[in-house]
Amino acid sequence: MRLGIIGSGMVGRTLAADLARLGHEVVIGTRDPGKLEAFVAEHPGVRAAPNSEAAAFGELVLLATNWAGTREALELAGADNLNGKVVVDITNPLDFSTGRPALALGWNTSAGEQVQGWIPGARVVKALNIVTADAMLKPREFTGGEPDMFIAGNDAEAKGEVTRLLESVGWGVVNLGDITMSRSIEPLAMIWIVHGFNSGWTKRNHAFKLLNR
């Protein structure tokens, strides 16, 4: 399928490479496509373009920005280019200003809700924010069973599309409800991050699984 990626940092590039490898056509959005020349040359199926073009190209768009740059990146993408589109919000509203990871917001709001508010015509689905970029499309690499991805969003059909994409690579998918459930999913990313941070990042290859009895 045609995928647009907003955000050309480590997360955006890793997703672009892995999605192209899975056979998708990918446009990765960036302020300066020239900076991605070498990356694009190494990854057939990936093209670099301004965020507006990535947004317009994608049947499904992945938002993989640093939190501080998210609103501006979406403005550059253009809300009109995202109308009706499924936008997978991978962001975490992180604040490292104290020297240890914290959430910049939470409880009665969330990044997911803010993103949905900035692009009201898009169908935002919170997903993929609770693992490292390199594992987002490789859940089968985890041992001990199928890991689970928690998702949230206001549009059932959009969540269905994201569920199919995630299940196709090997995630179990748990739909928690509307986009306000990002208020719980983003703190789960904090558990992932703090567990890694506490280990001096020797632990960065974990994912969550729901067990039953």
Added chain:
Amino acid sequence: MRLGIIGSGMVGRTLAADLARLGHEVVIGTRDPGKLEAFVAEHPGVRAAPNSEAAAFGELVLLATNWAGTREALELAGADNLNGKVVVDITNPLDFSTGRPALALGWNTSAGEQVQGWIPGARVVKALNIVTADAMLKPREFTGGEPDMFIAGNDAEAKGEVTRLLESVGWGVVNLGDITMSRSIEPLAMIWIVHGFNSGWTKRNHAFKLLNR
């Protein structure tokens, strides 16, 4: 060991029964010990007493109250009776007033922090709040591997004691840091609760596990 339990609802009673079965001496605290006569008769090793007596008795005290009643229960227990004690905070600051579960507070505070503030001489450890009461001491009932319990608290020795207790029954234990990490662990309880709520409570036997790759 000698255990005190503050809270005589479903969670407190289930913990009392399971801890006594494991061979511990248990005093369950309640406003009205008479109401627990039948329960105590059925559970050798469990005694019912006012919260103050449960607090004074326990080498380790488990706090298993409804959030709305927590502060008053701790006042009845008496902060002096908890000085120096390890207090396992199992509470979740739940608000069901909208008809669906939500957290009454979060992000820049947590139940764990509030509890620690109300009993400043105690060594509070957040734990056990992310599973149903009946599974708190029976993690080996889960299939697909050893489930993980996330804990947080300011006192390393107290976390060590709680870790030994949890590991002895079969939990993997992940120490996330100081009591402010309750800000992430309580939203994880929300994921547990909402997943159950969304299923009409047909799903209430889940626990979390960290996978690796």
